[in-house]
Amino acid sequence: MFFVMEKMPTYIIEHLEPKVYEWCFIEYKQISRIVGKKNLWITNTKNQTLNHYARVIPKSAAGLHLNNVCLLDPAAKKELTPEEARHFQYFVFGGILGDYPPRKRTEVELTQKFSQGTATRNVGKEQMSTDHAVAVVKEIVQGKKLSALKFQDQLEIHMKEGESMLLPYRYLLIKGKLLVSKELLEYLKKKKGF
Numbered sequence: 001m002f003f004v005m006e007k008m009p010t011y012i013i014e015h016l017e018p019k020v021y022e023w024c025f026i027e028y029k030q031i032s033r034i035v036g037k038k039n040l041w042i043t044n045t046k047n048q049t050l051n052h053y054a055r056v057i058p059k060s061a062a063g064l065h066l067n068n069v070c071l072l073d074p075a076a077k078k079e080l081t082p083e084e085a086r087h088f089q090y091f092v093f094g095g096i097l098g099d100y101p102p103r104k105r106t107e108v109e110l111t112q113k114f115s116q117g118t119a120t121r122n123v124g125k126e127q128m129s130t131d132h133a134v135a136v137v138k139e140i141v142q143g144k145k146l147s148a149l150k151f152q153d154q155l156e157i158h159m160k161e162g163e164s165m166l167l168p169y170r171y172l173l174i175k176g177k178l179l180v181s182k183e184l185l186e187y188l189k190k191k192k193g194f
């Protein structure tokens, strides 16, 4: 009996914040847990402490001359489907922290850096954190349709009595459970806001 081993795609996070803030670091660690260190590249940063979690490449992914690339952009016109997802070799995401209302930073700072013919897809129009967008793409690569996935809109974090923080983004639910790292919750409680 033969088994055809499909090659795992590479997930690329193009870091686009002025520095690797603690929040970014926690998200990148979570992405490494989701897709595995050997399938993750973090580009456009010289921060070598991230090499415990990914291959770190100081150059922009746009300068790496990669073929078979799909850019993930909430402003893209087409939605990513399982049929096409399994043919892409690289998925590139913006290492951008959420902003509300969204300022289309992905389109301006990521999509426009790549040549015009590069495939650009959304996974819905709602804004997700980078780690959740990666988790959704991984599910789609594994054959799930976006419409079959479950989400929660907004995350309320209870701080202390009477105080809470609302994150206005879309979050993936896996078996009814929210995919949020304990480390992020602790960090946000400690930070007490944005």
Ligand SMILES: C[S@@+](CC[C@H](N)C(=O)[O-])C[C@H]1O[C@@H](n2cnc3c(N)ncnc32)[C@H](O)[C@@H]1O
Residues within 6 Å of the ligand: 072, 073, 074, 075, 092, 093, 094, 095, 096, 097, 098, 099, 102, 103, 104, 105, 106, 107, 110, 121, 122, 123, 124, 125, 126, 127, 128, 129, 130, 133
């Ligand atoms: C927190 S989002 C930043 C979005 C940014 N505010 C904007 O308006 O473009 C971080 C990254 O996750 C990915 N992402 C988040 N939601 C997405 C969606 N609905 N479709 C495709 N990619 C998404 C994109 O790669 C994006 O750059």
